[in-house]
Every structure is written in C-alpha cells, then in structure tokens.
Amino acid sequence: MSKPQKVPETVRKAIQKLSQLRPMRRGSLGQRWLKCGKPNCACASREEARHGPYFSLTRTVAGRTQSRRLTAQQAERVRQQVAAGREFRQQVEGYWQACEQWADRELANAEAGTAETVEKKGSRRFSRPRSRPKSKR
Numbered sequence: 001m002s003k004p005q006k007v008p009e010t011v012r013k014a015i016q017k018l019s020q021l022r023p024m025r026r027g028s029l030g031q032r033w034l035k036c037g038k039p040n041c042a043c044a045s046r047e048e049a050r051h052g053p054y055f056s057l058t059r060t061v062a063g064r065t066q067s068r069r070l071t072a073q074q075a076e077r078v079r080q081q082v083a084a085g086r087e088f089r090q091q092v093e094g095y096w097q098a099c100e101q102w103a104d105r106e107l108a109n110a111e112a113g114t115a116e117t118v119e120k121k122g123s124r125r126f127s128r129p130r131s132r133p134k135s136k137r
Contacts, residue, residue: 008102014095024084027059029075030067057082 033052035043042049055075058067070078 010098011102014098017091018095022084023081024088025081026085027057027082029079029082030056030058
C-alpha cells in the first residue's frame with residue numbers, strides 16, 4: 001500500500017466526495033395514469049380522464065425486477081434519493097479514473113527506473129545436449 005503523502009490530490013478529492021453520507025437509492029421512479037377497467041368510467045373512453053398519477057420505484061435485484069408503489073410525498077423524496085444514487089455512481093467512476101491514472105503514472109515511473117539501471121547482457125554459455133547423439137549406421 002502506498003504511503004498517504006504519495007496519494008495524488010485528484011484521488012484525495014474523489015474519496016472525499018464519496019465519503020459524504022446521504023440517503024440514496026438505485027433504480028428509477030415511474031409515474032403512470034391508469035384505466036380502472038370499469039366500462040362506464042370516463043377513463044375508458046378518454047385518455048385525459050385516466051386515474052393517477054401513480055408512482056412506483058423500480059429496480060433490479062438478482063436479475064429480477066422489483067417494483068414498489070409510492071405516495072406522491074414519498075415519490076418526491078425517492079426522486080431526490082435516486083438522483084443522489086446517480087451522482088454517487090458518477091463519483092465512483094471519477095474515483096476509478098483517478099486511481100487508474102495514478103496507477104499508470106506509478107507504472108511508467110517504475111519502467112523508467114528499471115530501464116536506466118538494468119543493462120541486459122546475453123547468455124555466455126551454451127546449453128549442453130541432454131541425450132546422446134544418434135549413431136550414424
């Protein structure tokens with residue numbers, strides 16, 4: 001592990017952003033207007049008369065889609081949490097990029113150091129044959 005004083009400033013800033021605690025969610029917030037299914041209801045014949053809005057939080061867990069209905073008050077709070085989750089994912093990507101740039105610089109410095117100090121010399125002895133030569137009969 002590298003010493004703390006060698007950590008680049010971009011990595012330090014990225015980790016500080018990640019360490020800010022806040023509620024966040026994965027998924028998306030949906031809003032729908034629905035038909036109720038009653039033949040005499042106005043929603044059956046006119047789209048603008050549909051019931052709603054109904055809000056739902058949808059996300060994928062272990063390869064399966066899960067949805068959860070929400071009230072209008074909950075939907076506003078969830079909208080903020082989903083936005084915070086998206087921002088967090090962007091910050092994680094920024095952290096990865098900063099760490100990879102740091103790793104690339106470290107690798108380049110290591111290669112430059114070994115190229116200057118190491119001079120390659122060829123092998124001076126030949127290998128001996130391990131089996132007897134074939135007879136010439």
